[in-house]
Amino acid sequence: MPLYEYRCDACEHEFEALQKMSDEALVHCPACDEASLRKLVSAAGFRLKGDGWYETDFKSGNKRNIADSGKDSSAK
Numbered sequence: 001m002p003l004y005e006y007r008c009d010a011c012e013h014e015f016e017a018l019q020k021m022s023d024e025a026l027v028h029c030p031a032c033d034e035a036s037l038r039k040l041v042s043a044a045g046f047r048l049k050g051d052g053w054y055e056t057d058f059k060s061g062n063k064r065n066i067a068d069s070g071k072d073s074s075a076k
Ligand SMILES: [Zn+2]
Pocket: 008, 009, 010, 011, 012, 013, 029, 030, 031, 032, 033, 034, 036
């Protein structure tokens, strides 16, 4: 199971979480409870030497409304 590293944009809390590839990315920070988590791609052992490519990638299209769950009816 891959180890993912998360960082909270709100309080800068960082932690690691074991998740399956199919698991959805975490959103809520366990420290401040803000929905400001960002998944870093580093802890899993493939630390690319290019810096920051994942930041621009992950920021866009990141919906932070976990409140209205259950309406994910996007075509699958
Ligand atoms: Zn936080």
